[in-house]
Amino acid sequence: MIQFAANLTMLFNEFPFLDRFEQASKAGFKAVEFLFPYGIPAEDIKAKLDQYHLKLVLHNLPAGNWDGGERGIACLPDRIEEFKTGVAEAIRYAGILGVGQLNCLAGKVPAGADRAELHRTFVNNLRYAAAELKKAQLKLLVEPINQYDIPGFYLCSTQQAISILDEVGADNLFVQYDIYHAQRMEGELANTITKYLDRIGHMQLADNPGRNEPGTGEINYPFLFRFLEKIGYKGWVGCEYKPATDTLSGLSWMTKQLK
Template sequence: MPRFAANLTMLFTELPFLQRFEAASRAGFEGVEYLFPYDFEARELAEALRAHGLVQVLHNLPAGDWAAGERGIACHPDRVAEFRDGVGRAIGYAKTLGCPQLNCLVGKLPQGATLADVQPVLIDNLRFAARALDTAGLRLLVEPINHFDIPGFALTRTDQALALLDQVGEANLRIQYDVYHAQRMEGELANTLNLHLGRIGHIQVADNPGRGEPGTGEINYHWLFQHIDALGYDGWIGCEYKPRAGTQEGLDWISALTA
């Protein structure tokens, strides 16, 4: 059976952030993930994990000014120093939290640039980050995101991410495969997992349209979860969806789709 981790950025949002750990534990989750830990002291978050018996599965590298609409800076040639400083900060949090892997949101393309234009700096930044994480015993992820939700995002498809992994050439770099984003951009979910599971380090789920709970849209998650299990995936599956009502009210999907 898949191991599900609650994404605390998306779930239990009626609660202050630090109270979401307890809510996730009470709901039956054993792991959590969220976008960023940096608004809190690492020891506060570590204590919340310990107190509620939770595993920190994932968080992101710093991604620029999120409130202003930035969605990562790894593809920005004028922000290399900022990116590399952020790698060190993220590693410090990950080690305190016992988090084994960090995700890099590569960012929106600079005005007028193409992916080919920014590829050299993106490759250099990912290679720097992967090597720094490897020294710390951590894994780096890179995530394609659909261009409907985030217009201008530099990395939108699995084939682009696979090519990037080849170009970076670091053994601890993997893909964060978000089923929702993949469905919107390319479909071919089962075949992509068949072919590339060895290069996928983390899976996230939401349904389409609307990014609601699995089972509320067009994706056959009952079949897909069985398929993922049959392939031997032993990682976590992050629940990064927008509850259609309250989080707790919508959690019946887990038992319904994994039976």
């Protein structure tokens, strides 16, 4: 049975953030994920997780000025110290919240940037982060993101991510494979997942086009769910999609999966 986690940044967002834990539990979820916890005291989030018996399976490292349009800073040469400070803060939150893996967003390529320098910065930052996370017994993830939704995002394909994993050489570094982003950039979902199954630490889903719930677009999710079970994927699948209407109305696709 596939294990689904509610992405509380995207789902139940008709409710204040700390109220979404209750809503996720009522909907049948046993686990949650979200982008960033840093604006809320970790102890308050932990209390909600405990109250509703939810497991936190993922959150991101700090990713710069999100509201200002930044989507990560890990590849930016002038933000290395900020990145390292963010790693420490993420580890502190992870220790309180009990999450076992953190996602690192590479960031967008600045105009006129030296691609070789961006690559060196990203690799060195990942080596640093992986080593720090390993001390805390945490996994580090990197996520390829499609360049239609985020033009200029540095890490945009599974193969690029695997090449970087090989170069970094850390045994606690894995790919976060987002089915929606992969479909937009490269397709070939089943074969890619099979090829890199042991390098994938977490998965996320949304349908395409629209980034809404499964069943609203072109991706054959019934096949993919059966396929993931067949090949023995053991991780979580985060539901990181925009409900086409409201969250509860959009959950009918997974009723059988959650039971």
